[in-house]
Amino acid sequence: MDNHSGADMVEFGPHTHVLVTGGAGFVGSALVDLLLARNCTVTVIDDLSNGMLRNLPASDPRLTIHTFRIGDPAYNAAIHDEVGLADAVFHLASPIGVQRAHKERFAVTSGILESGCAIVEACRVHRCPLLYTSSSEVYGSGRDRPITESDPVTTDLRPRWGYAAAKAAVEHLVAGLFFDFGIPTWIVRPFNMAGPRQRSATGLVLPMFVDAALRGEPLVVHDDGEQRRAFLHVADAAEGLLLVMQCRSLRGRPVNLGGSEAIQIRNLAKIVVDATATSAPIVMKPSSAVFGDRFAVTYDRVPDTSLLTTMTGWRALRSTKQTVVDCIEHMRTERAIA
C-alpha cells in the first residue's frame, strides 16, 4: 500500500474543485453545504430521480449543477469532462431504499452498476481520487453485536439483496482503482443516516414515521419492533465523508459510518409520537404483510465505527433525539411550503 504516491491527498479549501454525484439528494446536499463552507468549488451531477434542486444553493457562483443520469452512455463524455476537471469525486448517486430494492430489483441493481462503472472508469482514466458510498446492506441480515468492517459481505438471490450485491461489486472496482492502478480511493459503508431533506417517499423508517405522525396517521412498525438500528445525523455523516477522504490509511478499504446509539424501532416510533405530540397510533405489522414472503428481514444492524474514529478522530456530535427533531422540523417546513 505504501508504494502509492503521497502527493495524492485532497485538501478541501478554496483551490479544490469537487464533483459530487447525487449532490441534490439527502446526504449529497449536506456534503455540498459542507464543501461550500470550506470554500471549495463544487459540481453536482444528479438526475433528480430522488434529489431536488431546492436542496441546493443554486445561485451560489461556486456551484455548478448538471441534471443527467450517470450510466446513460449519451453522457459518458460529459462525465469524463467533469471528472477531468475535479480534484476529487464523491460518488453518492444511487437508487436507494429497501422497499425499492425489494420491488424493483433489476432497475436498482443495474442503476448502481451502470453509474458505478461510468464513474470508476472516468476516475481511472483521469487518475482522480474517488470516495464511494457503498452501504451497510452489504453485511446482509444483521448481527446481535456491532458490525465491524471484517464481518463478511453476504447476499443471496432474494430481491432485496440486489442493491447490496451491486454495491459490493462496485466496491471491488473502487478497491481495484487503488490496488491495481494506484489511484487513491475510499469505500464508505453508511448505516442509517437521517435528518433534514430525507424523503419519506423512499420508504426509509424515520421520515415515514414523521410523515405519518404529521398527518395523524398510524406509524407502522414492522414485526415485533425490537430490531435495533443506530441513526446518524446527516451533518455528522457529511463531516465523516470529508474526514475519510483526507485519511491515507483508509484508502482502498471499507470503513463503517454510522451512529452509536442503538435504538429499537418501536422506541423510535415512540420518540416521534412524543416529539410531534401526535395522537396517531403506533401499529405493528408483519413485514411479510407489507413486502410478501420473499422479503429478507434484517434484525439488529448497528455499526462498530471504531476504525473511523481511530483513524480520523471523527465522532458523531448530534444525538438521535436531535436527529429526530431536525427531521420533524424540516418536514413541517416542507408541508408548510407545499
Ligand SMILES: NC(=O)c1ccc[n+]([C@@H]2O[C@H](COP(=O)([O-])OP(=O)(O)OC[C@H]3O[C@@H](n4cnc5c(N)ncnc54)[C@H](O)[C@@H]3O)[C@@H](O)[C@H]2O)c1
Ligand atoms: N441514507 C442512508 O441511510 C444510506 C445508507 C446506506 C447507504 N447510503 C448511500 O448513500 C448515498 C446517498 O444516499 P441518500 O440517502 O442521500 O440518497 P438520495 O436518494 O437522497 O441521494 C441519491 C441521489 O442520487 C441521484 N441519482 C440516483 N441515480 C442517479 C444516476 N444514475 N445519475 C445521477 N443521479 C442519480 C438521486 O436523484 C438522488 O438525488 C447513496 O449511494 C446510498 O446508497 C445511504
